[in-house]
Amino acid sequence: MVAAFNLGVWRQALLPHGALYRWEGDQGRSGSGFVVVDSRAGTVRPAGRAGEPVGELAADLRTAAVSGASDGVDRSAFLQVVAAILRARARSGEWPETAHAHYG
Numbered sequence: 001m002v003a004a005f006n007l008g009v010w011r012q013a014l015l016p017h018g019a020l021y022r023w024e025g026d027q028g029r030s031g032s033g034f035v036v037v038d039s040r041a042g043t044v045r046p047a048g049r050a051g052e053p054v055g056e057l058a059a060d061l062r063t064a065a066v067s068g069a070s071d072g073v074d075r076s077a078f079l080q081v082v083a084a085i086l087r088a089r090a091r092s093g094e095w096p097e098t099a100h101a102h103y104g
């Protein structure tokens with residue numbers, strides 16, 4: 001049996017250089033956190049509540065290549081959040097207000 005997983009992603013703020021998103025897996029039971037989309041740098045990075053990047057983990061917006069690491073950040077969850085945001089942006093052409101996903 002494959003376990004289902006729900007990912008909720010909500011835009012918290014538009015920033016001069018992009019957007020800050022909050023995410024929760026399974027209503028917080030499977031993790032939660034923030035990511036910042038930096039349009040100038042062309043990256044998505046784990047972030048603190050105020051939008052400050054955490055560590056060196058980054059996903060390239062053009063290629064989806066991931067590099068670096070950030071202590072305490074679940075890389076798999078980070079990749080799922082990035083994928084959800086990029087899919088929603090591809091559909092609308094803009095940074096989405098929400099980017100939810102369901103797995104399983």
